[in-house]
């Protein structure tokens with residue numbers, strides 16, 4: 247860096263540049279929030295789906311699974327599990343309900359959460375709702 | 391060490407190293423669960439080990455940043471810390487709160503922990519990296535406020551340098567952005583959108599300011615190059631960081647329901663994000679080449695140069711690898727992500743904290759400017775063991791990731807997740823072995839602190 251480029255010029259670029267991009271980012275975030283109702287399937291968020299999200303969070307499902315590609319990479323992607331399971335919430339419930347307490351020998355295991363029938367319905371509805379968000383066609387195929 | 395109060399950094403650094411060891415042990419547990427699925431099941435399910443691993447990482451890095459700030463700010467401001475007592479009190483509060491949270495993860499099922507800590511009152515739990523009970527999150531905010539107050543008062547009464555202003559900006563940004571962790575709407579898309587305000591804007595925004603400031607400080611001290619030159623570099627680097635990194639957030643908005651213009655914005659700006667990391671590398675090597683003196687603490691200089699290189703590799707190169715939307719469509723949420731996450735976190739933030747510890751600890755322990763040569767040699771061995779094994783961990787995960795993406799998402803006959811995971815098992819075994827080497831390096835690092843306490847390195851400066 248040559249002599250004519252001073253520290254205060256560098257500082258001004260920092261302040262001006264950051265201020266500009268913070269502002270632009272906030273404007274785009276605002277625009278996103280306005281555009282979301284078209285994409286995020288919010289008209290289908292029932293009390294049951296809301297409870298499902300709570301069950302999802304209270305049991306830290308995201309600590310093993312990814313959901314829309316975010317989370318952990320130890321167990322299958324679940325944003326499209328509703329489609330993978332033949333659009334059946336019953337199949338999802340059945341899978342969660344039937345996990346053995348002591349796991350499956352030698353295989354990556356999912357805990358038995360002892361969810362109530364209401365919670366099972368809710369989390370399955372939550373996964374169904376998630377699968378219907380417009381996420382630009384991700385994942386590439388049914389395997390997630 | 392010029393000011394007595396800088397010593398409060400010491401407990402922070404010791405705690406950081408202790409928690410680091412815990413983090414790695416849980417990393418190894420998970421690494422084994424990847425290949426022996428029922429290892430420690432149901433006692434420590436994978437998700438619990440993962441929370442412990444990642445939360446310990448974040449907490450020890452925060453301890454490291456705080457210790458670094460408590461050391462740097464008095465020296466930069468040329469005055470004693472406003473309140474060393476407050477700093478020490480906050481240390482214990484943070485340590486106890488952190489320990490209780492980890493114990494909570496391990497002792498009771500997560501759902502029970504959520505219930506016990508009143509998560510329903512203000513639900514914030516159960517999201518990646520933000521698993522802490524709401525009350526712990528409030529504790530973190532309180533500790534941050536006290537910390538920023540203490541530092542702010544110190545800066546105000548003393549000399550104001552660019553290094554301390556950049557550091558303070560980074561730390562204030564860290565605290566402010568963390569507030570988004572309290573926003574958890576029912577709408578998953580909104581939840582995810584603002585979750586990245588914490589996670590991305592931390593590691594690819596304000597934390598880079600902290601990284602830059604610490605690196606600048608250590609380079610000023612160890613090379614003796616004129617502060618004006620170093621601070622000018624610092625401003626240019628962090629300007630590029632925020633110019634590219636803020637809109638770069640878009641690389642997380644491709645497939646979570648946000649409008650599709652983010653594919654273009656995110657790709658363009660995040661593709662530029664390696665620039666500040668590259669500048670950091672050029673900067674560090676330039677300053678060391680132009681050094682006015684040979685600092686006796688060669689280990690610290692090695693850590694500083696290592697940070698600059700590994701941050702560029704992990705964040706810059708491995709970030710670029712999967713950041714363009716058409717590539718990310720296939721790699722999103724795969725082992726490629728994990729490979730990048732490991733090298734970036736290690737190269738940028740683990741290494742900068744270890745740089746600062748390496749530079750300051752000898753002085754805080756009354757050993758003049760550096761440890762004995764013997765101790766430094768062991769420390770440098772630890773540097774190489776950890777760094778090289780992290781390179782291998784990254785390469786093995788990248789190998790697993792490429793196969794995973796091909797078999798599960800790209801080939802003509804895509805296979806199920808669990809089937810593919812079994813096929814790439816060999817890579818996970820090799821990752822685990824590399825992890826054991828990493829642990830060896832870390833233990834050697836701890837050993838280096840106990841070597842040659844009596845003999846000081848001769849001053850060549």
Ligand code: HEM
Nearest residue numbers: 318319320417418420421727728731732735736740825828
């Ligand atoms: C030394 C041996 C280590 C092993 C065996 C290990 C293993 C693991 C495993 C298995 C995961 C979970 C991946 C998943 O979600 O499926 C993970 C996540 C993670 N680890 Fe490590 N780890 C190690 C060291 C480290 C170090 C040194 C760091 C910090 C620099 C680190 C930072 C992380 C981060 C940030 C994540 C979350 C990654 C993501 O979401 O992409 N780990 N680690």
Ligand code: HEM
Nearest residue numbers: 593641660663705709710712713722723727731734735738
């Ligand atoms: C030191 C700085 C950085 C750190 C610590 C870091 C860490 C991480 C971590 C832990 C994740 C996984 C998040 C999750 O669990 O979902 C991630 C994701 C990602 N990072 Fe970085 N990163 C850094 C810099 C960068 C840079 C500079 C780029 C681009 C050039 C980049 C590109 C990405 C992308 C595209 C993803 C999303 C991966 C996916 O779709 O699954 N990162 N990063």
Ligand SMILES: [Fe+2]
Nearest residue numbers: 590594639641
């Ligand atoms: Fe990012």
